[in-house]
Amino acid sequence: MTTPLIIFDCDGVLVDSEPLAAIAYERVYNKHGLALKREIVGQCIGMKQADIITRIEELTGFAFPAHADGDIWLETKALLEEELQPTRGIVPFLSNLKTPRCVASSSSMERIELSLGVSGIADFFGDDVFSTSMVKNGKPAPDIFLFAAEKLGGAPASSVVIEDSPFGVQGAVAAGMTAIGFTGGSHTFDGHGEKLSGAGAHAVCASWDEIEAELRQRGFIGEAVAGA
Template identity: 50%
Template sequence: MKAVIFDCDGVLVNSETLSAIAYKNVYARYGLTITPEAFSAMLGMKQADILASLRGVEGELLPAEAEGELTSEILSLLGQLVRHTPGLPQFLDQLDQPYCVASSSDVPRIRLSLDTAGILDRFEGRIFSSSMVANGKPAPDLFLLAAEKLGVEPCDCIVFEDSAAGVTAAVAAGMTPVGYIGGDHLPPEHEAKLRAAGAADIVPDWRAAGQFLKRETRPQS
């Protein structure tokens, strides 16, 4: 493998629980209730696509005029509380391959999350967002853009993802998706969803991810 692509939310940073709080709070202000299961089903999708399909149990969508309010609430929480996933800096230190982040979030949110978590400098110049392509995950567009910018073929890329939508996108791009379940937001049954979507392997932490990379890059005898 010649390059590594990371999703951001739930992979590089433990942000999904914070996003879930923001969604719950803003929906509630408009008389809507969203369940953890409903929000979990949207993992990996960009905000516009989530808002177009995430209905409260009452059956209604969040009003369009509330999107800015939701964005502000998410950014406020991220700017105060988001942290990188355990062991990530040490994993990045060991990487020999070029790497980047390819996230469904927009660039300002990605940068805020990485900066607050203290890892922005590791990704400068290699931040790719679904806002840069026509179709977000589960379409392959974003990952194909990342491979092009890194100067590698899609088949030479490993993708670390925590969502079924992201794994599906990596498969469609012809890449090797690895399901990362070391975030603080995933239920035990999530591993099965990632495998069903096409994950080549599942890693519970960055130490296991390092072992996976060693196996994949070991010279063939």
């Protein structure tokens, strides 16, 4: 294995944002005429906003008005600024992590930067932050993961992706990378781990202690991380 690279999804992995995003979608869709159910939003986790809007239309038949796209971000931004927290255990994990790492998210760069800043973890990644807005196809396509690895000089076979969504796991597997499913966010649900395994995750972990052990076992880190 060449130098390992750890690729982190942002929402639901680094930051506990998925419940806040679901509230934002519910509020905005209700404002524009659709009483959106929480389980519908849950089927779109891991997708970029444009794909989420398309998927909701496929599931409900409701076409969201194009002129109101900005309403979703404004509502989401307000909730993130007020309530966003890092996922439990991620700060000590990152504080002791020596392996090269980056962020590869379906969110816009504006949202990623806001999330990392509000949660206090931006300095752990510096400029190594990538959005699917930088590539042709969003998750579950592998584009964002291959793009991130290329930018950091990492080989797919030596890269591991930590994801909370089946779409993200599928993208990581398609990129030829190790995929670890994460179920430690507050949006996790019964059967979450099974869905990630079904999407191709090589392992599923419910905490950053479990992630640390899994990464060490697979050779992506060489020393204890969490709580070190």
